[in-house]
Amino acid sequence: MQRVKEYLPAILLLTLCLIAPGKPLTRGDAAAAFTFHFTHANIFHLLANFYVIARFRPKWVNLPVAYLSATTAALIPWTAMEMPTVGISGVIFALLARRDAILRIRNWRLLGINAVLAFVPNYNWKIHLASYIIALLIWKIYLYCKNSSH
Secondary structure (H helix, E strand, O other), X not given: OHHHHHHHHHHXXXXXXXXXXOOOEOOOOHHHHHOHHHOOOOHHHHHHHHHHHHHHOOOOOHHHHHHHHHHHHHHOHHHOOOOOEOOOHHHHHHHHHXXXXXXXXXXXXXXXXXXXXXXXXXXXXXHHHXXXXXXXHHHHHHHHXXXXXX
């Protein structure tokens, strides 16, 4: 039963991707910033994202911060692309930021892969980077405040 509990946040995210009425994020569509995470280009895109999420097994505490970080990143004009953006990968980058903040990791590998993929057409590397940085800052501030109160 404990093993299933570890996967419940991932199962929630998958369920939202399967049933939530999301629409692609396009320039100037602020409303789509709240739902584009749950829309995917195809089944392979969805499966690739969920492979990462299932391996990572996010904690419940991480979900709201990751969602809000990726949504905020989508609202930054700099992250807009000519092509619509879909997928939960911005949330994934934000989920990983919590681990990196806790472990004090400088995740150059993750950011390096993102930079290389910037050359892939229709890959929104900017929203990934912004999601990661926003979440990383939130968790670093949280951890600083938590450690300062002791």
